[in-house]
Amino acid sequence: xxxxxxxxxxxxxxxxxxxxxxxxxxxxxxxxxxxxxxxxxxxxxxxxxxxxxxxxxxxxxxxxxxxxxxxxxxxxxxxxxxxxxxxxxxxxxxxxxxxxxxxxxxxxxxxxxxxxxxxxxxxxxxxxxxxxxxxxxxxxxxxxxxxxxxxxxxxxxxxxxxxxxxxxxxxxxxxxxxxxxxxxxxxxxxxxxxxxxxxxxxxxxxxxxxxxxxxxxxxxxxxxxxxx
Amino acid sequence: xxxxxxxxxxxxxxxxxxxxxxxxxxxxxxxxxxxxxxxxxxxxxxxxxxxxxxxxxxxxxxxxxxxxxxxxxxxxxxxxxxxxxxxxxxxxxxxxxxxxxxxxxxxxxxxxxxxxxxxxxxxxxxxxxxxxxxxxxxxxxxxxxxxxxxxxxxxxxxxxxxxxxxxxxxxxxxxxxxxxxxxxxxxxxxxxxxxxxxxxxxxxxxxxxxxxxxxxxxxxxxxxxxxx
Numbered sequence: 001x002x003x004x005x006x007x008x009x010x011x012x013x014x015x016x017x018x019x020x021x022x023x024x025x026x027x028x029x030x031x032x033x034x035x036x037x038x039x040x041x042x043x044x045x046x047x048x049x050x051x052x053x054x055x056x057x058x059x060x061x062x063x064x065x066x067x068x069x070x071x072x073x074x075x076x077x078x079x080x081x082x083x084x085x086x087x088x089x090x091x092x093x094x095x096x097x098x099x100x101x102x103x104x105x106x107x108x109x110x111x112x113x114x115x116x117x118x119x120x121x122x123x124x125x126x127x128x129x130x131x132x133x134x135x136x137x138x139x140x141x142x143x144x145x146x147x148x149x150x151x152x153x154x155x156x157x158x159x160x161x162x163x164x165x166x167x168x169x170x171x172x173x174x175x176x177x178x179x180x181x182x183x184x185x186x187x188x189x190x191x192x193x194x195x196x197x198x199x200x201x202x203x204x205x206x207x208x209x210x211x212x213x214x215x216x217x218x219x220x221x222x223x224x225x226x227x228x
Numbered sequence: 229x230x231x232x233x234x235x236x237x238x239x240x241x242x243x244x245x246x247x248x249x250x251x252x253x254x255x256x257x258x259x260x261x262x263x264x265x266x267x268x269x270x271x272x273x274x275x276x277x278x279x280x281x282x283x284x285x286x287x288x289x290x291x292x293x294x295x296x297x298x299x300x301x302x303x304x305x306x307x308x309x310x311x312x313x314x315x316x317x318x319x320x321x322x323x324x325x326x327x328x329x330x331x332x333x334x335x336x337x338x339x340x341x342x343x344x345x346x347x348x349x350x351x352x353x354x355x356x357x358x359x360x361x362x363x364x365x366x367x368x369x370x371x372x373x374x375x376x377x378x379x380x381x382x383x384x385x386x387x388x389x390x391x392x393x394x395x396x397x398x399x400x401x402x403x404x405x406x407x408x409x410x411x412x413x414x415x416x417x418x419x420x421x422x423x424x425x426x427x428x429x430x431x432x433x434x435x436x437x438x439x440x441x442x443x444x445x446x447x448x449x450x451x452x453x454x455x456x
Contacts, residue, residue, distance in 0.1 A: 050378050051329075062318055069324035076317045089304045090290055096297035101279075103331035150278050 003028040003079070004058040006048065008035050012107075013067030014055040015210045016173040020071065020166065022206040024080040028057075068099045071166050085166050094160040098151060098167040102174070109143040110177050112136050117181035118221075140178065141188070147171070148191040158195070164202050172199045173210075180217045182225060231256040231307070232286040234276065236263050240335075241295030242283040243438045244401040248299065248394065250434040252308040256285075296327045299394050313394050322388040326379060326395040330402070337371040338405050340364050345409035346449075368406060369416070375399070376419040386423070392430050400427045401438075408445045410453060 005021060005028045007014035021028050033039045033054055040052045049056045049065050056065045059077070064070050075085040086092050113136045116128050151159045151171075159167040175185045175192065186193035200207045233249060233256045235242035249256050261267045261282055268280045277284045277293050284293045287305070292298050303313040314320050341364045344356050379387045379399075387395040403413045403420065414421035428435045 050382075062321075064321050064325060066325045066328040068328045069321055072324055073317065073321040076320070089301060092304070093290075093292050093297055093301040096300055097292060097294045100294040100296045100331070103328070104336055108332055108336070154278075 002058075002060055004031050005029070006031040006033055006045070006056040006058070007054050008033050008040075009210055009213050010035060011054050012111075012173045012177050013170065015176070015214075016166075016170045017055045017057075017067055017070060018210050019173070019203050019206045020074070020080055020084070020169060022209075023084075023203055024074075026074075026079045067170070071099075071170075080166075083163060083165075084169070091161065095165045095167045098159050099170065102167075102171060106143050106147050106171065107174055109136070109140040110174050113140040113183065114177045114181050137183070140183070144175070144185050144189055144192065148189045152191040152195050158199075164199060168195075168199045169203060172196050172203075172207075176211060176214055180214060180221060182221055230286075230288055232259050233257070234259040234261055234273070234284040234286070235282050236261050237438055237441050238263060239282050240339075240401045240405050241398065243404070243442075244394075244398045245283045245285075245295055245298060246438050247401070247431050247434045248302070248308055248312070248397060250437075251312075251431055252302075254302075254307045295398070299327075299398075308394075311391060311393075312397070319389060323393045323395050326387050327398065330395075330399060334371050334375050334399065335402055337364070337368040338402050341368040341411065342405045342409050365411070368411070372403070372413050372417055372420065376417045380419040380423050386427075392427060396423075396427045397431060400424050400431075400435075404439060404442055408442060408449060410449055 003021075003026065005017060007018055007030070009015055009018065009032075033045065035054070039045060040049075040054060046052055048058070048063055051065055053065065055067055055070065056063060057070050057073075059073075064073055071080070071085060074080045075082075075087075085095060113133075116133055116136050121127060156162050158164050159171060172195075175196065178185065186196055231249075231254065233245060235246055235258070237243055237246065237260075261273065263282070267273060268277075268282060274280055276286070276291055279293055281293065283295055283298065284291060285298050285301075287301075292301055299308070299313060302308045303310075303315075313323060341361075344361055344364050349355055384390050386392050387399060400423075403424065406413065414424055
């Protein structure tokens with residue numbers, strides 16, 4: 001069996017897949033793409049993923065993009081523990097319900113805030129417009145509130161029931177993203193803070209390992225902000 | 229077995245599920261929600277779906293939201309044909325890859341155009357801002373172009389291979405949405421036009437039946453536009 005993971009730890013679903021495979025003790029060949037050098041736009045990588053994004057897997061020649069589709073495929077191929085993506089139909093449906101919900105309801109808003117405040121100024125050398133950022137901040141905070149109310153304070157220990165699943169892993173990696181732009185969801189939402197600590201602990205030491213670069217950026221940004 | 233479908237045919241994933249269940253000859257109790265009367269915000273419906281959205285299924289008391297999660301659940305419960313959602317791991321992964329891709333890459337942009345140009349003026353009595361609409365139109369057209377290039381002109385007959393699957397059904401219902409706001413993707417993209425005809429034909433007579441209300445709105449809007 002040969003499994004390659006194309007990824008970059010600045011990408012939230014890349015981190016989730018990296019942590020998942022490490023936790024599952026599933027051997028894979030790491031293929032890191034330097035996104036700031038634009039390696040994902042290269043001809044070679046475009047032939048692997050026409051969407052020029054990470055993460056992607058190559059499993060014995062079968063190439064697949066989209067983190068949620070990848071997780072499900074890995075589960076069917078018995079490469080990740082059943083506890084993290086249950087085979088039982090109703091339990092699996094609860095996990096799927098979150099995995100589908102999060103795209104537009106959580107991921108989009110955290111990503112847009114991060115992109116507007118942190119990424120675009122680096123990529124295009126432009127400063128963000130304060131009013132635009134205010135709109136994105138508001139939408140992200142609404143999304144985080146909805147996430148906390150409807151998935152974390154919903155009577156179960158974790159997102160999709162009383163056990164940790166890939167739903168928790170994907171979500172926790174997502175809410176790390178705005179930290180690089182100076183917003184830590186755990187500072188604003190008690191439910192998110194408690195839950196994320198439990199999830200991080202479960203996936204450690206791989207969780208911290210996957211977040212070394214991100215945490216360096218968070219600290220650097222905090223120092224710059226303190227100087228202002 | 230008791231299956232209830234809570235839906236409204238103005239909602240694109242509602243139409244997809246309605247057509248899917250009819251095509252599968254799967255008996256279900258139709259539960260239509262009047263969205264303009266705000267029935268989805270009622271206490272009774274909020275107890276069924278805390279997100280106050282359609283579609284939702286109730287299968288012998290098991291309540292599930294999120295159309296993609298519902299499709300996968302129905303497949304596991306053998307309530308829809310295997311050809312439309314293959315059990316074979318790699319074929320299923322190709323369908324999943326699209327189902328995950330479409331949320332932010334296609335659905336979001338068609339929905340935002342529809343909402344801005346058609347829905348918000350009705351709901352809030354406000355006229356859209358021309359520059360804002362221009363931005364949404366541009367993003368929707370880019371999304372449709374990406375969809376045509378990478379999924380339709382990708383060397384296979386349908387989205388996820390040479391057979392029709394739920395990926396085609398979900399996508400074709402999605403691109404009907406902007407028609408209500410006066411934009412028909414099939415008029416602008418030849419590949420989309422050819423493909424959508426084949427998919428509609430496959431799912432008829434249920435396809436047309438599910439689009440009666442939508443087509444009435446499209447015709448009414450076209451007449452109003454002609455008078456201007």
